Amino acid sequence: MRLAYLVGIVALGLVSTGALAGGDPAIGKTKATPCVACHGEDGMGIAPNYPVLAGQHADYLAHSLRQYRSGERKNAIMAGFATNLSDDDIEDLAAWFASLEGLQTAER
Numbered sequence: 001m002r003l004a005y006l007v008g009i010v011a012l013g014l015v016s017t018g019a020l021a022g023g024d025p026a027i028g029k030t031k032a033t034p035c036v037a038c039h040g041e042d043g044m045g046i047a048p049n050y051p052v053l054a055g056q057h058a059d060y061l062a063h064s065l066r067q068y069r070s071g072e073r074k075n076a077i078m079a080g081f082a083t084n085l086s087d088d089d090i091e092d093l094a095a096w097f098a099s100l101e102g103l104q105t106a107e108r
Contacts, residue, residue, distance in 0.1 A: 022058055028096025031089055034081055043100045054102025061094035
């Protein structure tokens with residue numbers, strides 16, 4: 001019985017840590033000012049050739065920004081923005097755009 005209780009507490013701690021990890025959407029919103037020029041205030045893009053960021057999964061957005069920053073993913077415009085982003089900036093931006101209504105999947 002005590003072992004099951006201990007395992008439950010450890011599992012709860014791991015789940016809680018994962019839920020708290022990642023960026024802050026409110027801070028991300030303030031950092032997203034340059035993004036608005038192409039991706040719009042709502043993250044839906046200002047034209048069909050700009051990707052919709054709203055509602056995308058935060059880890060996908062963070063991964064993409066890291067790839068732009070490193071040069072692994074090529075786009076002259078995004079490289080110019082992403083080069084100066086810290087890991088915290090990336091997590092905050094990803095949290096902001098993930099929090100917006102936009103992407104509709106079967107899960108939602």
